[in-house]
Amino acid sequence: MNIRIFNTLTKKKEFFETVEPRKVRMYVCGPTVYDSSHMGHARSVVVFDVIVRYLQNQGYEVTYVRNFTDIDDKIINRAKELGIDTKELAEKYIKEFYEDMDALNVRRATLEPRATEHIGDIIQVVQKLIEKKMAYPLDGDVYFSVESFKEYGKLSGRKLEDMEAGARVAVNERKRNPFDFALWKSAKPGEPAWESPWGKGRPGWHIECTAMSSSLLGETIDIHGGGKDLVFPHHENEIAQSEAAFGKNFVRYWIHNGFVNINQEKMSKSLGNFLLIKDIIKIYLPESIRLFLLSNHYRSPIDFNEKAMEEASGALEKIYTFLERVEDQPGMPGKSDKETGHLWQQFCDAMNDDFNTAQGLGVLFSAVRNLNRILDESGDQLSHEDWEQIKAGYSDVLEIGDILGIFKQSPKSYFEQKRQKGLKDEAIDPKLIEKMVDERTEARKAKAWTKADKIRDELLDMNIILEDRADGTVWKYND
RNA sequence: GGCGGCAUAGCCAAGUGGUAAGGCAGCGGUCUGCAAAACCGCUAUUCACCAGUUCGAAUCUGGUUGCCGCCUCCA
Numbered sequence: 180m181n182i183r184i185f186n187t188l189t190k191k192k193e194f195f196e197t198v199e200p201r202k203v204r205m206y207v208c209g210p211t212v213y214d215s216s217h218m219g220h221a222r223s224v225v226v227f228d229v230i231v232r233y234l235q236n237q238g239y240e241v242t243y244v245r246n247f248t249d250i251d252d253k254i255i256n257r258a259k260e261l262g263i264d265t266k267e268l269a270e271k272y273i274k275e276f277y278e279d280m281d282a283l284n285v286r287r288a289t290l291e292p293r294a295t296e297h298i299g300d301i302i303q304v305v306q307k308l309i310e311k312k313m314a315y316p317l318d319g320d321v322y323f324s325v326e327s328f329k330e331y332g333k334l335s336g337r338k339l340e341d342m343e344a345g346a347r348v349a350v351n352e353r354k355r356n357p358f359d360f361a362l363w364k365s366a367k368p369g370e371p372a373w374e375s376p377w378g379k380g381r382p383g384w385h386i387e388c389t390a391m392s393s394s395l396l397g398e399t400i401d402i403h404g405g406g407k408d409l410v411f412p413h414h415e416n417e418i419a420q421s422e423a424a425f426g427k428n429f430v431r432y433w434i435h436n437g438f439v440n441i442n443q444e445k446m447s448k449s450l451g452n453f454l455l456i457k458d459i460i461k462i463y464l465p466e467s468i469r470l471f472l473l474s475n476h477y478r479s480p481i482d483f484n485e486k487a488m489e490e491a492s493g494a495l496e497k498i499y500t501f502l503e504r505v506e507d508q509p510g511m512p513g514k515s516d517k518e519t520g521h522l523w524q525q526f527c528d529a530m531n532d533d534f535n536t537a538q539g540l541g542v543l544f545s546a547v548r549n550l551n552r553i554l555d556e557s558g559d560q561l562s563h564e565d566w567e568q569i570k571a572g573y574s575d576v577l578e579i580g581d582i583l584g585i586f587k588q589s590p591k592s593y594f595e596q597k598r599q600k601g602l603k604d605e606a607i608d609p610k611l612i613e614k615m616v617d618e619r620t621e622a623r624k625a626k627a628w629t630k631a632d633k634i635r636d637e638l639l640d641m642n643i644i645l646e647d648r649a650d651g652t653v654w655k656y657n658d
Numbered sequence: 659g660g661c662g663g664c665a666u667a668g669c670c671a672a673g674u675g676g677u678a679a680g681g682c683a684g685c686g687g688u689c690u691g692c693a694a695a696a697c698c699g700c701u702a703u704u705c706a707c708c709a710g711u712u713c714g715a716a717u718c719u720g721g722u723u724g725c726c727g728c729c730u731c732c733a
C-alpha cells in the first residue's frame with residue numbers, strides 16, 4: 180500500500196503520506212456555476228472521483244470537499260444578461276451540474292460548500308492578512324500583496340520579476356504590484372453584496388477556496404486538486420493567501436488534470452467547440468464516456484473525437500460481453516466472491532503509480548482476454564481449477580469497475596438499454612425485429628441459407644447484428 | 659518575452675536505466691451452414707533527430723527539430 184502521486188509543487192512523484200494516518204483531507208476546485216458543464220469539467224470530476232474511490236478502497240477515510248463558486252464577475256454578468264438574480268442563476272447551474280454528474284455516475288463529495296455560505300470565514304481570513312500586513316485595503320477593495328509572500332510563484336515556477344517583463348496583466352496603477360490580486364471587491368450599485376469591514380462587497384475568486392478549505396478541512400490538507408489551468412494564478416494565489424494567513428504549509432500534494440481537446444483543438448468559446456456533458460450523454464453511454472476519460476493518464480491531454488468514443492464504447496461492450504458470458508455459465512453463483520485476486524493486485528500496482536488508469540485498463544483487457552480463452556478452451560466442462568480462475572477474475576473485473584465507476588449495471592440491462600436506445604434512434608418497432616429473427620430461425624432450420632442470410636443483411640442495414648448462439652439467436656444494436 | 663509539457667507501430671496509448679503492456683484497425687487461422695462473438699498467430703530489432711554518460715537508455719545529460727499548454731475567465 181504505497182501510493183505515489185505526482186506533486187505539481189515538487190514536479191516529482193512522491194510517496195503519499197497523510198497528515199493523519201489513514202485519513203485524507205482533500206479539496207478539489209469545483210465549477211463556477213454560470214453555465215452548463217462541459218467535457219473539461221467531466222474529466223476533472225471523474226478523475227478525482229476515481230481517486231477518491233481508490234483511496235477509500237485502500238482503507239483511507241476520505242473527507243472530500245468540492246466547492247461551488249456561486250458568486251463572481253461571470254455570474255454577475257450572466258445574471259444581468261438574463262435579467263435574473265445571481266442566486267437564481269447559480270441554483271439553476273448547480274442543479275444541472277448534479278444532473279450531469281449523476282448521469283456520469285460521479286459520487287457526491289463529502290462536503291459541497293458554496294462560496295456565499297462562507298462569507299464570514301472569508302472576511303476573517305482577509306482580516307488576518309491585513310493584520311499581518313500581507314494585504315491592504317484600497318477604496319473598498321482589499322488586495323493581497325504578492326511581494327509580501329516570499330515564496331510567491333513556487334507552484335507555477337514563476338518569478339515575479341520574470342512575469343513583469345512580459346506582463347500581460349491590465350495595469351492598475353493603484354496596486355502596489357501588478358500581480359496583487361483582489362481578496363475583496365467593493366460592490367457597484369445593484370450588485371450582490373455583503374457587509375464587511377471595508378464596506379459592502381463580495382469576495383475575490385481565490386479567497387473562497389482558502390476560507391472553505393481551512394474552515395472545513397484544517398489549515399494543512401493532504402490533497403488539493405483541479406485542472407491544470409488553475410495552477411496559475413488560482414492555486415498559486417491560494418498558497419500565498421493560506422500560508423500567509425496561517426503560517427503553515429497549505430497543501431501536501433497538488434494534483435492537476437490535463438485538458439480535453441476536441442478534434443485536436445482546445446475547447447474554447449471563440450472556436451464554438453465547447454461540448455456540453457448534457458449533449459454528449461445523449462449520444463454516448465455515460466460509462467463509455469468515463470472509460471474514454473480514464474483511457475489516458477490524468478495528467479496528459481486527451482482528444483475527444485468520434486473515433487476515440489467509438490473505441491471506448493467498443494471496449495465497454497467487450498467487457499460487458501465477457502461479464503454476460505460468465506454470468507450465463509451454468510452454476511454461476513453470482514457476485515458472491517468478495518476475495519480479490521491476482522488481477523486486482525496488478526490493477527492496484529497501476530493505480531499506486533500516480534493513479535495510472537490507462538495502465539490499469541491494460542491489465543483489465545488482457546485479463547478479459549485470458550479469461551475468455553479459458554472459457555473457449557474448456558468448452559462446456561470447466562475444470563474446478565478453471566472455474567476458480569473465472570470466478571476470481573470475474574469478481575476482480577467487477578471490483579475494478581467499481582473503482583472506475585463502470586459496469587454499474589448488469590450485462591443484461593446494459594444490452595437491453597443499448598437495444599432500446601438503438602430502436603429509438605432508428606425508430607424501429609422491436610416486434611418487427613423479433614418477427615424477422617423468427618423467420619430467419621425457421622429458414623435456418625429448413626437450411627434455406629439464402630433466405631436466412633437475406634434477412635440478416637436486412638437487419639444489418641438497420642444496424643442490428645445477430646449472434647447465433649447455442650441456445651438461440653441474440654440480436655444487438657450496433658452503434 | 660517568461661514558464662512548463664509532449665514526441666513510442668496505420669491510429670489511440672502504458673512504460674523514467676535491464677532489453678517495447680493494452681486497445682482499435684489490418685492480415686492469416688480456429689469456431690460457424692456462412693456470419694457474429696470469442697480465441698490463436700502475425701504486424702515497432704525499435705521509441706522525432708544528433709551527440710554524450712553507462713556493461714546496458716524509449717527511459718539519464720546536452721543540443722536540434724516539431725507540436726501543445728499556461729502567463730486574461732477557464733477543468
